Amino acid sequence: MTAGAPRRPRLVIGVIGDDIHVVGNRIMHLALEESGCQVFNLRTRNRPEHFCQAALETNADAVFVSSLNGEGEYWCADFRHRLTAMGMGQVLLYVGGNVVVGNRPEAEVEALFRGYGFDRVYHQRPDIGAAIVDLFEDLKNGTTQRIRATA
Amino acid sequence: MARPSVSARLHDLERQRAQVLSHPLARGIAPDEVQRFLATLPDQRFPSLCYAARGATPLIQPRGGVPLFEDQLALTQALSSAGADFIPLTIDSYTRHNQYDTATQLLKRSEEEGRSYLNGYPLVSHGHELTRQLYVGLDKPVSLRHGTPDARLLVEVAIASGIVEIEGGGLCYCLPYSEGFPLDRCLLYWQYVDRVCALYSTPQRPVHRESFGPLSATLVPPAIAMAIEIVEALLAAEQGVASFAVSFGQTGSFIQDVATARVLRKLARHYLDEFGFGSVRLSLVYHQWMGQFPAQRERAAALIAGSALIAGVIDADKIVVKTVDEALGIPRPSVNAEAVDTVRYVLRTFSAAGAIDSPTIELEATLLESEVRSILGAIFALSGDVFWESVYRAFQLGYLDVPFSPHADNANKLVSMRDGNHSIRISDAGQVPISAADAATERRLLEARADRSDLTYRQMLADISLMV
Numbered sequence A: 001m002t003a004g005a006p007r008r009p010r011l012v013i014g015v016i017g018d019d020i021h022v023v024g025n026r027i028m029h030l031a032l033e034e035s036g037c038q039v040f041n042l043r044t045r046n047r048p049e050h051f052c053q054a055a056l057e058t059n060a061d062a063v064f065v066s067s068l069n070g071e072g073e074y075w076c077a078d079f080r081h082r083l084t085a086m087g088m089g090q091v092l093l094y095v096g097g098n099v100v101v102g103n104r105p106e107a108e109v110e111a112l113f114r115g116y117g118f119d120r121v122y123h124q125r126p127d128i129g130a131a132i133v134d135l136f137e138d139l140k141n142g143t144t145q146r147i148r149a150t151a
Numbered sequence B: 001m002a003r004p005s006v007s008a009r010l011h012d013l014e015r016q017r018a019q020v021l022s023h024p025l026a027r028g029i030a031p032d033e034v035q036r037f038l039a040t041l042p043d044q045r046f047p048s049l050c051y052a053a054r055g056a057t058p059l060i061q062p063r064g065g066v067p068l069f070e071d072q073l074a075l076t077q078a079l080s081s082a083g084a085d086f087i088p089l090t091i092d093s094y095t096r097h098n099q100y101d102t103a104t105q106l107l108k109r110s111e112e113e114g115r116s117y118l119n120g121y122p123l124v125s126h127g128h129e130l131t132r133q134l135y136v137g138l139d140k141p142v143s144l145r146h147g148t149p150d151a152r153l154l155v156e157v158a159i160a161s162g163i164v165e166i167e168g169g170g171l172c173y174c175l176p177y178s179e180g181f182p183l184d185r186c187l188l189y190w191q192y193v194d195r196v197c198a199l200y201s202t203p204q205r206p207v208h209r210e211s212f213g214p215l216s217a218t219l220v221p222p223a224i225a226m227a228i229e230i231v232e233a234l235l236a237a238e239q240g241v242a243s244f245a246v247s248f249g250q251t252g253s254f255i256q257d258v259a260t261a262r263v264l265r266k267l268a269r270h271y272l273d274e275f276g277f278g279s280v281r282l283s284l285v286y287h288q289w290m291g292q293f294p295a296q297r298e299r300a301a302a303l304i305a306g307s308a309l310i311a312g313v314i315d316a317d318k319i320v321v322k323t324v325d326e327a328l329g330i331p332r333p334s335v336n337a338e339a340v341d342t343v344r345y346v347l348r349t350f351s352a353a354g355a356i357d358s359p360t361i362e363l364e365a366t367l368l369e370s371e372v373r374s375i376l377g378a379i380f381a382l383s384g385d386v387f388w389e390s391v392y393r394a395f396q397l398g399y400l401d402v403p404f405s406p407h408a409d410n411a412n413k414l415v416s417m418r419d420g421n422h423s424i425r426i427s428d429a430g431q432v433p434i435s436a437a438d439a440a441t442e443r444r445l446l447e448a449r450a451d452r453s454d455l456t457y458r459q460m461l462a463d464i465s466l467m468v
Helices: A023-034 A048-058 A072-076 A079-085 A106-115 A129-141 A144-150 B014-021 B031-039 B047-053 B069-081 B100-113 B128-135 B152-160 B183-199 B222-238 B254-274 B297-313 B333-349 B359-380 B387-396 B436-447 B456-464
Strands: A010-015 A038-041 A062-067 A092-097 A120-123 B059-061 B087-090 B142-145 B165-167 B208-210 B243-249 B281-287 B318-320 B415-418 B424-428
Touching: A010 A023, A010 A048, A023 A038, A023 A062, A023 A129, A023 B456, A048 A062, A048 A079, A062 A072, A062 A079, A062 A129, A072 A092, A072 A106, A079 A092, A092 A129, A106 A120, A120 A129, B014 B152, B014 B183, B031 B152, B047 B208, B047 B243, B047 B281, B059 B333, B069 B087, B069 B128, B069 B333, B128 B152, B142 B152, B152 B165, B152 B183, B183 B208, B183 B222, B183 B387, B222 B243, B222 B254, B222 B359, B222 B387, B243 B254, B254 B281, B254 B297, B254 B359, B281 B297, B297 B318, B297 B333, B359 B387, B359 B436, B415 B456, B424 B436
Parallel strands: A010 A038, A010 A062, A062 A092, A092 A120, B059 B318, B087 B142, B142 B165, B165 B208, B208 B243, B243 B281, B281 B318
Antiparallel strands: B415 B424
């Protein structure tokens, strides 16, 4: 974001895969709007390309991918690659919910999605409050992936 | 402007019906043969006769569906022995979405491997001839529980199997269950279902229809649920359905449950009579808590007992019960049978039917009645040649807005939260046409809550998780 621009953060959110768990998606929408963001909600049953096209169309600052049924692992692998390919590599990328199937240690899940190019991973965290705090931090500092890559 | 009318009745069903029944899995269903088969069933298999004969307490219905025939037979017998008044047949989700090939393959795999690959009974895959065998000698009604936008073939197979209570409707089985099924098509397919139910009915033994009032079961304001229930009763009556149950899910507020039952009963009767459907037999069904259930079994049991008590207080015609394993998955037959017994015990020991009243209940009922009248009045005033078209317009305009519906075309403008009594309040009506005065009352009641969170989403999360 350009310093001093009065523009609200622009976010694309949605649920990935054939998942139609909509309750968390609706709560996220309200929570992000309440914190001052402009939300473009793709709602349920999305493919990675839907998120990336929407990010391009809306000139998004960040993309929040949700998965409740665990399909996230299957769909998220090339998310960052897709965004970069369309010239949107700077977009912040977050994932949350029950992002993998079965019971796996949180550190392992986080490392997996960090490897896919996600900035932050919120596996089985019921309150989105922490993610919103992180979002505003990252909006100031830019993607954590790039920081890590150049460090 | 299109008001409900008998002139909307489908008279040219034959071609469409021949097409539906030409499906290989219809296995040559012949309506004449089915009619003769239905005539052999005892009276007790027909819900309207059971409702007419019930005593002081609500009738009890569990839920249940498993893939294999033998397991479904065992479940049916277990539930019947446990004292269930209605026997459920819950359908798997592939069949609900018309994916009969997948359901058939997974049924085969379940049979071969001895474990369940389906979350219900694949009725279309099993077919009517086999399914009739589930209910030989049974002297209570069987209820089809599903969630199917296009239920034409499923219902043909169900009735041919001797199942004469059909749950669902064009709104209530689309908006909570489907992300993308076009609502106008769904309304038309449910006209077909309603008409087929009417065609198989006799004056003494009608095929019974029931609507699904809980909807998304997540902070749905009762006025929205009631408007949808009444619309579906009217759409069914247009097609000649003679016995219909409206329903609603436990709201989480004792006061709001009592008020909702009172208003729903009164207004459903009122509108059926107003549009010339005075002969339709009406009943009221209460669903035990349909939202997030406690995982702790003691709490789940307490919730089940508490809602059974409310069902008695509101004198519901039927209560649909949950089990202590609700939060964990599909219950075993023994757990399901225990739930029936618990509810029966509460209804017997705390028999409480009769008028219960208080100024708070009175205020709630007055508010809800006014809201439902406003919403329905606005729908009746919309353009359309026939009533279903006005209903579809109402959905497009956001007049009917179901919170937490997964449907892509749902307006999602309405925001609801709980007040200090746990009653569900409308904090922002969106495009739902309630009066300014009622909207102000809703907000006033909401703001009176002392322990509100400053953040809407935090409050909503707490309100959704009320019973956990």
